[in-house]
Structures are given as C-alpha cells and as structure tokens.
Amino acid sequence: MKDLAETALNAAQVKGADYADVRISHHVQQNLNVKNGALASVSDDASEGLGVRVLVDGAWGFAGSARLNRAEIELVVDRAVRIARASARVLTTRVNLGSPVTSRGSYTTPFERDPFQVPLAEKVDLLLRADAAMGEANGVTVREGSMEFIRETKLFASTEGALTEQTLYESGAGIEAAATSPDDVQSRSYPNSFGRHQGAGGFEYVAALELDRHAARIGDEAVALLRAPQCPSGVKTLILDASQTALQVHESCGHPTELDRVFGMEAAYAGTSFMTPDKLNHLRYGSSLVTITADALTPTGLGTFGWDDEGVPAQKSFLIDKGLFVGYLTSRETASVLGEKSNGTMRADGWNRIPLIRMTNVNLQPGDSSLEQMISEVKDGIYMETNRSWSIDDKRLNFQFGTQLAYEIVDGKRGRMLKNATYAGITPEFWNSCDAVAGSSEWKVWGLANCGKGQPPQVAHVAHGAAPARFQRVKVGILK
Amino acid sequence: MRSVEAARLTALEEVEAFTNRLLARSPAEQTEVMVTEWDSALTRFANNGIHQNVAERNVSVRVRIVKDARTGVASLNQMSEEGAKDVLDRALSIAALQPPGDVVPMPEALPAPEIDAWSEATATASPEERADFVAKICSQSAASGLKAFGAYSTTAAQVIIANSLGANHHHRSTHATLNSVVMGEAGAGYADRSAIDVSELDPAEVAAEVIDKADRNQNARPVEPGVYEVVLEEYAVAEMLEFLSFMGFGALAAQEERSFMRLGERITGEPIAIWDDGLDRTGLPAPFDFEGVPKQRVDLIRNGVATGLVYDQLTGKRAGRPSTGHGLPAPNTDGPFAVNLFMAPGTVPKAELASGIKRGIWITRFWYVRVVQPKASVITGMTREGTFLIENGAVTRPVKDLRFTQSILKALDGTQALSSSTKLQASEYFGAARVPALHLKEFTFTS
Numbered sequence: 013m014k015d016l017a018e019t020a021l022n023a024a025q026v027k028g029a030d031y032a033d034v035r036i037s038h039h040v041q042q043n044l045n046v047k048n049g050a051l052a053s054v055s056d057d058a059s060e061g062l063g064v065r066v067l068v069d070g071a072w073g074f075a076g077s078a079r080l081n082r083a084e085i086e087l088v089v090d091r092a093v094r095i096a097r098a099s100a101r102v103l104t105t106r107v108n109l110g111s112p113v114t115s116r117g118s119y120t121t122p123f124e125r126d127p128f129q130v131p132l133a134e135k136v137d138l139l140l141r142a143d144a145a146m147g148e149a150n151g152v153t154v155r156e157g158s159m160e161f162i163r164e165t166k167l168f169a170s171t172e173g174a175l176t177e178q179t180l181y182e183s184g185a186g187i188e189a190a191a192t193s194p195d196d197v198q199s200r201s202y203p204n205s206f207g208r209h210q211g212a213g214g215f216e217y218v219a220a221l222e223l224d225r226h227a228a229r230i231g232d233e234a235v236a237l238l239r240a241p242q243c244p245s246g247v248k249t250l251i252l253d254a255s256q257t258a259l260q261v262h263e264s265c266g267h268p269t270e271l272d273r274v275f276g277m278e279a280a281y282a283g284t285s286f287m288t289p290d291k292l293n294h295l296r297y298g299s300s301l302v303t304i305t306a307d308a309l310t311p312t313g314l315g316t317f318g319w320d321d322e323g324v325p326a327q328k329s330f331l332i333d334k335g336l337f338v339g340y341l342t343s344r345e346t347a348s349v350l351g352e353k354s355n356g357t358m359r360a361d362g363w364n365r366i367p368l369i370r371m372t373n374v375n376l377q378p379g380d381s382s383l384e385q386m387i388s389e390v391k392d393g394i395y396m397e398t399n400r401s402w403s404i405d406d407k408r409l410n411f412q413f414g415t416q417l418a419y420e421i422v423d424g425k426r427g428r429m430l431k432n433a434t435y436a437g438i439t440p441e442f443w444n445s446c447d448a449v450a451g452s453s454e455w456k457v458w459g460l461a462n463c464g465k466g467q468p469p470q471v472a473h474v475a476h477g478a479a480p481a482r483f484q485r486v487k488v489g490i491l492k
Numbered sequence: 493m494r495s496v497e498a499a500r501l502t503a504l505e506e507v508e509a510f511t512n513r514l515l516a517r518s519p520a521e522q523t524e525v526m527v528t529e530w531d532s533a534l535t536r537f538a539n540n541g542i543h544q545n546v547a548e549r550n551v552s553v554r555v556r557i558v559k560d561a562r563t564g565v566a567s568l569n570q571m572s573e574e575g576a577k578d579v580l581d582r583a584l585s586i587a588a589l590q591p592p593g594d595v596v597p598m599p600e601a602l603p604a605p606e607i608d609a610w611s612e613a614t615a616t617a618s619p620e621e622r623a624d625f626v627a628k629i630c631s632q633s634a635a636s637g638l639k640a641f642g643a644y645s646t647t648a649a650q651v652i653i654a655n656s657l658g659a660n661h662h663h664r665s666t667h668a669t670l671n672s673v674v675m676g677e678a679g680a681g682y683a684d685r686s687a688i689d690v691s692e693l694d695p696a697e698v699a700a701e702v703i704d705k706a707d708r709n710q711n712a713r714p715v716e717p718g719v720y721e722v723v724l725e726e727y728a729v730a731e732m733l734e735f736l737s738f739m740g741f742g743a744l745a746a747q748e749e750r751s752f753m754r755l756g757e758r759i760t761g762e763p764i765a766i767w768d769d770g771l772d773r774t775g776l777p778a779p780f781d782f783e784g785v786p787k788q789r790v791d792l793i794r795n796g797v798a799t800g801l802v803y804d805q806l807t808g809k810r811a812g813r814p815s816t817g818h819g820l821p822a823p824n825t826d827g828p829f830a831v832n833l834f835m836a837p838g839t840v841p842k843a844e845l846a847s848g849i850k851r852g853i854w855i856t857r858f859w860y861v862r863v864v865q866p867k868a869s870v871i872t873g874m875t876r877e878g879t880f881l882i883e884n885g886a887v888t889r890p891v892k893d894l895r896f897t898q899s900i901l902k903a904l905d906g907t908q909a910l911s912s913s914t915k916l917q918a919s920e921y922f923g924a925a926r927v928p929a930l931h932l933k934e935f936t937f938t939s
Contacts, residue, residue, distance in 0.1 A: 043823075045823070045825045047825055050593050050594060051590055051591065051593055052823070052825045053563075053565065053822070053823025053824070053825055054564065054565070054586045054589075054590065054823070055565040055566065055567070055586075055822075055823045056565070056566040056567075056582045056583075056586055057566070057567040057568075058566075058567065058568045058569070058578075058579075059568075059569040060569065060570070061550065061569065071542065071545075072542075072543070072544060072545055073545055073546075073619075074544075074545065074546040074547070075546070075547045075548070075549075076546075076547070076548045076549070076550075077548070077549045077550070078549065078550045078551055078569045078570060079549070091547055092547075094619055095533070095545045095546070095547060095619045096545070097619075098535075098542075098545065098618075098619035098620050098622065098623040099535075099542040099543075099545040099619075099623065101542075101620070101623045101624070101627065102537065102541055102542040102623050102626055102627045102630060103541050103542060104539055104540055104541030105539075105541065131589075132586070132589040132590070133589065136590075136591075153748065153749060154748050154750075156825070190748070190750070192748070192749040192750065192867075195867060195868070196865075196867055196868075197749070197750050197866055197867045275538075275539075276538045276539050276639070276641060276675075277538045277543055277544070279538060279641040279673055279675065280536075280538070280641040280642040280643060280671055280672060280673040281643070281671075283859070364548040364550055365546070365548075366544060366546055400864075401862040401863055401864050401872065402862055403860045403861065403862045403872050403873055403874065403895075404860055404874075405859065405860070405874045405876075405893060405895075406859055406860075406874070406876055410874065410893075410895055410939065412872050412895060412897070412938070412939070414864055414872075432864075432865060434864065434872075434897075436895070436938070436939055467534060467536055467544075467643040467645075467671075468532070468534055468546070468548075468645070469920070469921070487939075490872075490897050490938050490939075
C-alpha cells in the first residue's frame with residue numbers, strides 16, 4: 013500500500029500539484045438483524061480504494077477509484093489534477109493550509125474481543141434472547157434487534173511527509189419494540205434510538221450492553237405508551253436523559269461550531285451557523301454549568317482515532333468553557349483563516365470522499381447533580397428519554413425534539429408516563445437555562461452513527477459524552 | 493479533452509460474462525448477483541467560487557445465495573475473479589452459520605421494458621464544463637451583489653441483476669443535478685434542477701430564479717405562528733410526498749400496522765392523485781427493482797382515496813400476490829419503497845395559486861423534516877430560503893422562517909388548487925418525484 017501511495021504522490025507532484033495527499037482504505041462491515049423471533053438478515057460488506065486530493069494553483073481537486081493498480085492510479089491523479097485546474101477557473105480565495113503536517117506512526121483501536129472472530133451463533137443468540145424477552149409483553153407487534161461491526165484500515169500519506177496507518181474498530185447493537193393500535197404506533201428502543209448504540213471497541217462493548225436484561229422493560233414500555241396520556245402543552249422545567257442530552261449537544265453545539273459551516277462551505281446543503289467569528293470569546297452560549305469539549309482521545313468514542321484525515325494528531329479542545337463560546341472544530345484550511353492550527357477534526361466516510369470537518373467526541377462535561385436529585389427539586393416538570401424525532405433550522409438556532417418516553421414530574425416525584433413528548437427552543441436561551449447536570453457516575457459516551465453532511469453526502473460516526481441535564485422554562489408538548 | 497473524463501463504465505459484455513461466471517460457480521440452490529457501477533463527479537461552490545471538486549469511480553458486487561433454506565448476503569467493490577470468489581465464499585459462509593428460516597423468494601425471468609435514461613452529454617461532462625456552468629451562476633450572483641452557493645453533479649451508472657432462475661436485467665442511466673442557494677446580507681433564495689440530459693439544465697435560467705428569490709427575500713420580518721392558508725412550491729410538495737412514501741406507501745408498513753394507508757377510504761382531498769411509475773421517462777426511470785422484478789405502475793391515492801401499496805418479493809409472498817417491483821437491495825428489513833413518485837397536476841397556473849388567499853404564507857421549501865407521529869402522518873420541519881406573506885391574493889413581503897408541525901394527510905385534505913405545471917425533484921438519496929405546486933387551506937406553524 014505504501015508503494016501505491018508513493019506512486020500517487022509522485023505522480024501528483026510531476027503533474028503540477030503544490031500539495032497532495034492520498035488515502036488508501038479497506039473497510040469491512042458485518043450487519044445482523046433479528047426480527048420477530050427470527051434471523052432476518054446477515055450481511056458482510058467490503059470496500060477498498062484510493063482517494064487523491066491535490067492543490068493546484070491554490071484550488072482543490074479530488075478523485076477516487078476502487079481499482080488499486082498503478083495504471084488506474086495514474087488516471088486517478090490525472091483526474092484530480094485536471095479537476096483542480098478547473099476549480100482554479102472559479103476561485104475566489106487561494107487555499108492556505110498553514111504550516112506543514114508531518115505526522116508519522118500507527119494506531120489501533122483498543123479492544124478485548126475482535127468482533128470479526130466472535131462466532132455468528134453467539135451474536136445471533138444474544139439478539140434472539142433479547143427478542144424473546146421483548147415479546148413477553150402482550151401487545152408488542154414488531155420486535156427488532158441489530159448489530160454492526162466495522163474494521164477500517166487506512167493509510168494516509170502526503171507530499172509534506174506525513175505517513176500514518178490506522179486500524180479502527182467499531183461495535184454496536186440495539187433493540188426496539190413497537191406496539192400499535194388502529195390510530196397509533198409507539199416504539200421503545202434500547203440503549204439508544206435509530207438502530208444502535210455504537211462505540212470504538214470490540215465485542216465486549218456489545219456484551220456490556222446486556223440487551224437481554226433490558227428487553228422485557230422495553231417491550232412493556234412500548235405497550236404502556238399506547239395507553240399513556242398525551243404530553244401536555246406548556247412551559248415547564250425539563251429534564252433530559254443522557255442520550256437525549258447527547259443529541260441536543262450534537263445538533264445545537266457540535267454542528268454550529270464546525271468552522272466550514274461558519275464560512276459558508278455547507279450553506280447550500282446543511283446550512284450555516286449562528287456562531288460566527290465575531291461571537292468567539294463573547295457569546296454567552298450557556299450557563300456556567302455548560303462546558304463542552306471536542307475530545308478525540310475519549311475512550312470508546314466513535315470520534316476517537318490516532319490522526320484525522322489530514323494527518324493532524326487526535327487532541328482535546330474546548331468549544332464552550334463555563335458557558336462562554338471559546339472555540340471551533342477546525343481543519344487546516346479553515347483554521348488558517350483565523351490564524352490558528354487545525355484541532356484535528358477532518359474525516360471522510362471512505363476512500364471515495366474528501367475529508368470534511370466532523371465532530372469527534374463532543375462532550376458535555378459532567379456536573380455535580382444526579383437524575384434523582386434533579387427530579388426531587390422540580391415542582392412541575394417533564395422528564396424525557398430516548399430520542400424519537402429531531403429537527404433544527406439551518407443556522408442551528410430553532411430546534412424541536414421529540415422523545416419516545418416521558419414522565420410528568422409533580423412535587424419532586426415521577427408521575428404518569430406520557431407519550432408523544434416534544435420540546436422546542438432557541439439554542440442559547442435553552443443552554444443558558446441549564447441549571448443542573450448530573451455527575452460522572454451518570455455520564456456516558458453515546459455513539460451516533462448517522463451524522464449526515466456534505467455533497468456528495470457523507471455519514472460520519474461521532475460520539476458525545478453526556479449526563480442527564482435540567483433546563484428551565486422550556487416549551488413542551490407542541491402537539492395538543 | 494474528453495478521453496480522461498468520459499465516464500468509464502465497464503462494457504456490458506464484460507459485466508455479463510462476470511455475472512455469468514459467478515452464477516455458474518455458485519453451489520447454492522439459488523444465487524443472485526447484482527452489479528452496480530457508477531462514475532460520478534460533483535463541483536461544489538461557495539461564496540461565488542469553487543471550494544470542493546470531486547470525482548469517483550466505484551462498483552458494488554452484491555451476491556445473495558439460498559442454500560438449505562438459509563440465506564447469505566455479501567458484497568465487495570471489486571469486479572475481479574479473485575473478488576468474485578471472495579464474495580461468493582463469504583455469502584456461502586454466512587448462510588452456513590445460520591439456522592434454516594423464511595427465505596425471500598427470487599423472481600423468475602420476467603421481461604422488463606428497455607428505457608432510455610442515458611445521455612452522452614451527461615456521461616462525458618468534463619470538469620471544465622462543470623466549472624463553466626457554475627461560473628455563470630456565480631458571476632450573475634456577484635453582479636447582483638449576492639453570493640452563490642451550491643453543487644452541480646453529473647453521474648453515469650449501470651445496474652446488472654441476474655439470478656440462477658434466469659432473470660437477467662441491465663439498465664444504464666445518467667443523471668445531472670444542480671442546487672443553489674444565493675445569499676444577500678439579510679436573506680437567501682433557493683433553486684434546484686434535475687435531468688437525465690445535462691444539456692436540459694440552463695445555468696442562466698436557474699440563476700434568474702434563485703437570484704430573484706434571494707432579492708425578494710431580504711430583511712424578512714416575523715409573523716405570528718398559527719394556522720395559515722399556504723402555497724407550497726414543488727420543492728416542499730416533493731419532500732412531503734417522499735415522507736408519505738417513507739411512512740406508509742410500502743406493504744411492510746401496512747402489514748406491521750404502521751401505515752396511515754386505509755385502503756378504500758378517503759384519506760386526502762379529492763383532487764389528490766398520487767402514483768408510482770418507474771417506467772415514466774418524465775421521472776428518473778428504472779425498468780426493474782433491486783430484486784430483478786420489472787416495475788409496475790401502482791396507483792397509491794386516487795381522487796383522495798387510498799388505492800394501493802407497493803410490494804417486494806417478501807411482502808408479496810405474505811400477501812399472496814406478486815411483487816410490484818419495488819424491492820430494495822438484499823438484505824432488506826425495511827420493506828418495499830415507492831421511489832418513482834408522481835402527483836397529478838391541476839389546472840391553475842402556479843403564479844395564480846395565491847390569488848384567492850386573503851392572508852397566507854408562500855413556502856419555497858422545507859428543511860430538516862422529521863416524522864413526529866407516523867400513523868397520523870405528522871411531520872415537523874422548518875421553512876427555508878423563501879417564505880413570504882400573502883395578502884389579498886398577492887405575495888407582499890418576506891417573513892422569517894417558521895417551524896411547522898403538521899399532518900400531511902390533513903394538509904392534503906384541504907387541497908384548494910394544484911398548479912397546471914409539474915417539476916421533477918430528485919430525492920436527496922434515491923429516486924425522484926414529479927409534482928405540482930399546491931394551495932392548501934390549513935397548515936400549522938408552531939414557532
């Protein structure tokens with residue numbers, strides 16, 4: 013692979029590239045799905061190829077191909093250089109990458125059990141046991157469980173002398189039960205929603221989820237939700253479980269601090285950001301309890317690696333410090349505009365895509381409260397758990413989320429179960445109303461394997477450390 | 493200068509020889525091979541200049557085998573003899589490790605019509621042509637004191653699906669898309685286009701629309717949330733239609749009691765007719781699905797009455813009826829999907845849709861739409877890049893974007909008029925919808 017990378021870099025320089033990098037990756041993925049007591053599908057997918065990114069006359073060009081041979085690499089480099097020259101015809105600002113990046117080394121995700129060596133029967137058995145437990149609830153109409161395992165090996169090399177090799181492992185699983193009536197459908201899932209909870213690690217990560225131990229409760233709750241009253245409308249104290257807090261961080265802090273969005277590079281698709289550079293070190297984003305970091309060193313995080321896809325080392329940086337907006341997620345190109353160095357967040361979702369600024373592990377730091385303490389201090393409020401729907405505007409200000417499950421809180425105690433719970437707000441108002449965050453014992457790293465961005469679309473696997481958190485004066489129950 | 497850039501797809505004879513060798517090598521009782529190959533390029537622009545510019549040549553070889561009532565699926569992105577052996581061995585290994593179970597039947601050989609969805613101009617579009625196209629939009633925006641953002645892509649692709657029961661289909665297609673946001677100091681506009689033939693896309697015409705929209709959408713002021721009469725442009729209508737398809741047009745959703753479709757009952761206003769037709773060249777056609785079944789037209793809603801669902805092999809087997817040709821690639825637990833959607837037009841010119849509205853909202857497009865309650869077809873989302881107040885039959889001023897939370901079926905129940913023209917909207921990921929603009933009686937904005 014190193015030979016092929018050298019061939020590509022040499023060819024790029026000969027053809028006039030001022031800078032070039034190459035990524036050669038091999039991605040394997042296994043997916044299992046169990047549905048209603050039977051194994052519904054097992055698939056085993058593999059993809060390999062090479063992508064070459066070049067700078068010519070200050071403009072970018074990129075080409076990729078699945079064919080890993082020298083003749084094809086010459087064609088790929090030709091194509092990338094020609095594309096860059098075409099880009100230069102409609103250029104407003106020459107790309108400046110700042111100081112060279114010369115990282116060298118190798119990294120492998122720590123794991124205990126290689127998920128690809130675990131017998132299929134063991135995986136299926138775990139899913140079927142969870143499926144059966146969900147089915148014990150009278151009224152569950154659809155039961156599903158899934159697992160996903162990924163191994164990606166990738167080599168990165170650049171004309172600046174960087175050469176890194178990484179092998180990244182991910183393991184994830186989840187279960188979901190649905191109950192239906194003639195005019196309603198309610199679902200519960202564990203540990204998170206939309207398929208799976210996923211992390212960087214081996215099969216031990218999935219085993220620790222204890223899907224079978226939680227399955228009966230998930231089934232019972234799905235059925236109970238059908239009969240639960242609708243979440244009332246009003247302005248109330250809101251407590252979010254850790255997984256919904258994680259998604260709130262993702263949508264309302266992670267995305268708006270992506271510096272490419274801020275500069276308009278995603279304006280025609282994902283949108284822009286209200287967190288413009290004039291607000292840096294000035295905007296009171298949240299209360300003093302709100303500190304949010306981007307930390308690519310977080311154990312088990314899907315945004316944990318050795319180097320990003322520009323060869324910049326994994327690192328930790330602050331986005332929000334005690335409520336103050338202090339930093340962005342950056343790339344070499346965007347950081348140089350601010351006179352800074354990249355904090356290592358550029359990732360591509362495969363050899364055939366360019367790297368974009370992506371969240372690493374964007375973590376809300378733990379506080380000193382607890383879920384039970386938070387509930388005990390609320391006179392009239394709602395507790396919401398596990399995301400069901402999420403929507404936020406193109407500047408990341410106006411949001412509305414729905415959760416699978418909610419409970420009313422009356423006089424410091426958990427009351428009735430509520431269904432179709434929703435809440436809405438404006439990002440800085442919401443985070444400034446945060447008056448409690450649970451402590452380290454309830455803080456957990458939540459993996460999100462479905463973060464979309466870019467054209468052509470890319471899906472990033474990112475993570476968020478979060479704990480339950482409480483917010484005041486929140487509009488809840490949008491639907492009457 | 494086209495020799496390097498002309499889309500490089502493998503010759504059909506070579507692909508067929510590859511799939512035939514793979515089928516012949518398989519010891520399974522049934523084997524299916526699907527080869528999808530594409531060569532695509534995308535030029536992205538921001539702040540009136542190109543900032544990303546990419547191209548990709550890739551292939552997917554997907555093999556499904558059935559042996560002793562066990563199924564195995566594996567894929568690889570290499571079309572080599574070594575790769576063929578690897579992917580077949582992996583599919584067989586997976587099947588061998590499984591308990592016997594319910595098998596999705598493979599289709600017999602059925603004839604599928606040939607559809608011309610190929611444009612040589614699209615297949616051979618060069619990076620210089622894409623750059624020049626984008627330059628026209630950027631320069632017109634700059635001349636208006638505005639900034640253009642967007643993406644312009646050209647793709648050539650082919651799909652070959654064959655199985656050991658004799659099914660053997662090939663389809664090649666091209667596709668060009670452009671989307672653009674143009675921004676001023678205090679507001680933005682939006683436009684997009686899709687076509688099989690890139691020469692049908694006119695940068696000047698797109699620039700005129702998006703610049704006009706941006707010009708009119710400066711310094712928006714808020715209106716109170718609430719229930720308004722609305723005009724939805726085709727961008728918004730197509731997204732609503734895609735969400736209906738996602739939530740309820742597939743037979744699996746109905747079989748699992750998740751769908752809003754109550755066959756035989758009126759579920760929308762009478763003027764509404766929606767169907768799926770993969771053979772209509774005014775959409776983005778494909779003659780067969782990803783199980784190798786020829787596509788059939790399915791009437792989903794006629795005169796406001798739910799009339800049909802789309803089926804794949806598994807849901808068809810359960811219902812005791814044939815697939816309608818709406819299967820997704822194996823392994824698929826999501827069921828069949830309607831991806832070639834059409835909504836019947838009306839008789840009113842689009843420009844006159846607002847004429848009967850005393851006070852309402854004109855919506856260009858939606859953003860970040862998500863399902864809130866699937867069985868009630870309730871979605872939420874924001875308006876974006878072109879939301880205007882309608883007063884006494886005329887668009888009077890821009891308004892701040894609004895969040896809506898609304899049942900699609902209830903909104904369509906209040907259909908007042910449909911535009912006489914339709915527009916093709918490519919889906920963000922897969923498929924397309926050809927739809928008119930709509931005048932709806934009630935639409936609920938929640939913030």
